[in-house]
Amino acid sequence: MAGQYLPVLLLVIIASFTVGLILLLNALLGPKAKQRNDFPSKYTPFECGSDMLEDNNKRVSIRFYLIALLFILFDLEGILLYPWAVVARSIGTVAYIEILIFIFFLAVAFIYAWRRNALEWR
């Protein structure tokens, strides 16, 4: 059973190897900073490219709140369709009716969100 997770393990190994390699090469080949202001750009999120325009530790508009929460809720409904897709054929008509009821409520919720202008950007 554990064999099923072999690809995950491989992914973890490859990912950590790649990241480790890049960090190692950086440490070996890059210039050594004795103190913090030797290379100020080393302490920015991206060491190369254009400079940051502004600090990213600032608040994002609250408008995203509604979008994010609606995304999560519809996402959850979407994920619950996976189990249905796996066994829809083996269970048969009952499963079909069940998912129709499920999607019906989802659709009504969607109509509600749509007609309350929750999907508009404002």
Next chain:
Amino acid sequence: MSELFFDPAFLLGELGLAALIVVLTLADAFRKPLYQLFNGTTQLSELEYRNRQAGWLTGIGFVIVAALFIYTNKLTGGEPAILLHNSLKAGGGLLIGKLVILIAGILTLLLSIRYTSIESIPGIDYYLLLCFSLLGALTLIAAENFIMLFLALEMMSIPIYAMVGLKRYNPRSDESAIKYLLLGGFSSGFLLLGISFLYGATGSLVISDVLTSLSFPTIELATPQALFGALGLIFLFIGLAFKVSLVPFHAWTPDVYEGAATPITAFMSVAVKLSAFAVILKIFAGSTSFGGFDSILVGMLGFFALITVMYGNSVAIVQTNVKRMLAYSSIAHAGYMALAIAPMTHTVDAAKAVLFYGIGYVAMNMLAFGVLIYLTRQNHYCETLDDLKGVARKFPGAAAMMTIAMFSLAGIPPAVGFVGKIQIFMQLINAHMYITAVIALLFSFVALYFYINVLVVMYMKEPDTDKTIESSHQFPVWVAMAASALLIILLGILPTPLLNWSQQWASILF
């Protein structure tokens, strides 16, 4: 009791409520033609029209659902059944519980109509959330397995978290919403932990199976099964005690009750409390005895219930805000209800006493909050004792209603609260818990002070400002107040029918 897969006849009411939710949503979503149709005669603004439409639809819907419940009883011959692979129990005495919760919903609706327009609360959201919460409460008292129990509890609570915060422009309302959400989420966590421990200890999610296979041969909890079973029960109790606000878990109650819109406070204090108590009864006071663990539970429940009564009643004395005072009084009443099952006798009588008290409490609290809602006017809440000064002179009707409510809450005959308290104390005396009974009785005399104080302020103090309230749209509030007052008096004088009903509801929990 028969076990069926699915028979729609048993769930007509719930299906009707779900249909009502869909109709409400669609009617508001595609309101344009309806608005044009009705606007010829009424000249309402579109916003006003939406509030009216939602209110009327909900009201008609609730009445239809109530009729469906009664029809269900006829259709199924009053025999309970377990539906959908141990998901829900339906029919029989459970219908009484469902009707009581629905009546609480109808009273809330009647109290809300004017209040929502004063507070400019969006009607459609408000009524939809009320329907969802009712649906949750109706399934909660019927849940037969822990999955349904958890889902129904969330279904009941999530809309209330939002409803508490619906007075968006009032910082207090926001504060109470976030407090309730955080503490409610925390208590749900405890509940889930309890459920998973119980599942680990017994390997089942069906409540009756879990309860029968939990065994505590000794008080020592000497097996992993007993240890995790006991912990699971304790965590489950903590999760539910949050909802009914027993004392160590009561901290949210005063703030949330004060900050929420008053009709929501009324709904929370009766429907949520009653259905959560029905679950506590089913799990802890049901027919299966916990053996050695019972004595631990007696200590735990007795202690929590007693400090709840003491704390609620003594802190209520110093409150100057009536809503806050009623919040502490609702804590104290939860304590009384818990006292009835504290002896852990596992008898129908104990459950009956709790349910009787809970049903009576629906009427009294609805009446008390109804008077506050009646006296609320534009740009002014009627919340503090100062606001109530001399109300009797201006509004004798409202003052009389408040008198009935306060007498019943204090447990003075002939109100229903008196019969309820007798039932509770009978349980304690039958179990020979005399000291507990005496302490609880003493504190209900303490409670007399702050209930009577409200009346003293209303009748004896001079009004300090000129008070007027708009008499428009007060009719629904009057209907709700009159119905609750009538129930309090009638059931106080002739408690037999209510005793029978709570007996039927209690016996279904066993």
Next chain:
Amino acid sequence: MDFNIFMYLTYGVLAIVGALGLLIAKHPLRGAMGLLVTMLALAGMYAQLHAHTIAVFQVIIYAGAIMVLIIYFIMLLDIQSQDYIKRFAPLFWLGAPVVAVIVGIFLYKLMQILGSSAGVMSRLSNAPALQSSESYGGMKAFSTSLLTTYTFAFEYVSTLLFAAIVAVIAIVQLDWKGQGHA
């Protein structure tokens, strides 16, 4: 020690480390990363217990969607504010020992029941969940029972999510220009 048990215990330790990181980290984003570790470790534990579907859902929903939401909300907050740097309320130092004592009593009791630590290991290696059969927690078994035994819960969840959507929109009050009195 059996490989399964070793992995299970490793995930358990990782989950606790992540949770502690969440509590201790000063910067909210670091706390969120701690939470992510906990969630992934939990997914690992579920997989060890043969609850493969739950493990997958844990990664997709929690480590994916919910973590995105949490980081989103951290961006909505003013994280420069001093309130987020202050970590524990004074009452924490009162409450923490109480909780520690209760947990300690529970663990002591548990060890007493289970016997020595060797006894714990033998019980763990005989635990049914770690030994389960192939088909136990797979997608097919999970989905079948979700759509047959737990049909009603499945449908109920769609209504619950509907309720949550209404609640979210109600709190925002999009097309209501109301000004209730404060």
